[in-house]
Amino acid sequence: MQGGSQSSESGAAESNSASAKDAEYQSLLDSGSGVMGAIRIPKISVRLPIYHGTSQSALASGAGHLYGSSLPVGGRSAHAVITGHRGLVEAMMFTRLDEMRVGDYFYIEVMGRTLGYKVDRISVIEPNDTSKLKIVPGEDRVTLMTCTPYGVNTHRLLVSAVRAPIPGVVPAEHDAAKDARTIAITAAVATLLFGLLLVWLRRRPRHIRRHAAWWPKRG
Numbered sequence: 001m002q003g004g005s006q007s008s009e010s011g012a013a014e015s016n017s018a019s020a021k022d023a024e025y026q027s028l029l030d031s032g033s034g035v036m037g038a039i040r041i042p043k044i045s046v047r048l049p050i051y052h053g054t055s056q057s058a059l060a061s062g063a064g065h066l067y068g069s070s071l072p073v074g075g076r077s078a079h080a081v082i083t084g085h086r087g088l089v090e091a092m093m094f095t096r097l098d099e100m101r102v103g104d105y106f107y108i109e110v111m112g113r114t115l116g117y118k119v120d121r122i123s124v125i126e127p128n129d130t131s132k133l134k135i136v137p138g139e140d141r142v143t144l145m146t147c148t149p150y151g152v153n154t155h156r157l158l159v160s161a162v163r164a165p166i167p168g169v170v171p172a173e174h175d176a177a178k179d180a181r182t183i184a185i186t187a188a189v190a191t192l193l194f195g196l197l198l199v200w201l202r203r204r205p206r207h208i209r210r211h212a213a214w215w216p217k218r219g
Contacts, residue, residue, distance in 0.1 A: 019053035019067035026052050028071060029110060037072055037110035039063050039082055039144070044096040050082060050108075059085050063094070069133065072108045072142060074115045074163060079135045080108075083145045086153075094146040100159045108142060117142050117161035124148060125156050132158055 019025055029036035035049040050065055050072065051058035058064040065072060066081035073080075084094030100106075100119055108115040123132055133143060140163035147153035 020055065022067070025067065028052075029073070034058075035062075036065060037108055039084075039106065039108060040114075041097075041100070041106040041144075043104050043106075044099050046092070046094070046096070048084065048093065050110075054083050059083065059093075060088070066133075066145070070135065072115075073110055074108075074113075074140055076140055077135055077137050079133065079139070079141045079143065081133055081143050081145055082108075086146050086148075086150055094144065095150070097144060097146050097157060097159055098148065098150070100144075105164065106142075106144070106159075106161060114166060115142075116164045116166040118164040119159055119161040121158075121160040123158040123160070125158060127154075127156055129156075132160065 026034075030052070034051055036052060037050045038047060039050055040047045049062035051062055052065060053067050054064035063082050063084040066083055069081040070078040071080060072082065084097070085091075086093065086095045086097070088095070100122065102119050102122060104119045106117055106119070108117065121132075125132060135141075141160060143158050143160040145159075146157050148155050148157035
């Protein structure tokens, strides 16, 4: 996220300082490169590593896990918050997050597993409003957060989702990354078939007329 109010920047700085000093937190889910997992959003062509904390260095390289929220490992009564920048010149990050709609899906890859989440709530909040980031007993929830409006960054956009089964409603892991490509290929094939059908229909009357002369006539 970029910009924002002075109070929100101060709060973010305090959170980043605390997460950096928490050695136990930094070691959790660490693959050896400081990455705890990955966020994949097929609809907007996003796949980013998830780093510990929301420092500038973390958000310049991928998405960040909001320190103090649940770890993105799934489970009942959990609410993980994943943050990302918008408007970076060198990378899209969460720039297109505002294209997400209720009913869309995203995926968390962690510890060799893929967890599917279905968006059920989209909100815009003040930078210091944490009311929609709280844990709801029994829920397995992940919220994606970035700044909004684009280029102004006075508020926060929250795309919040609850766990959905894989396989089932959510495409299986090996299909998820291919969602956009599959749609494009299907559209291209459908267009081609439609074109061939039109050609066939235009040629068919001539074909019928050409063979009509050979059809036995009733006398």
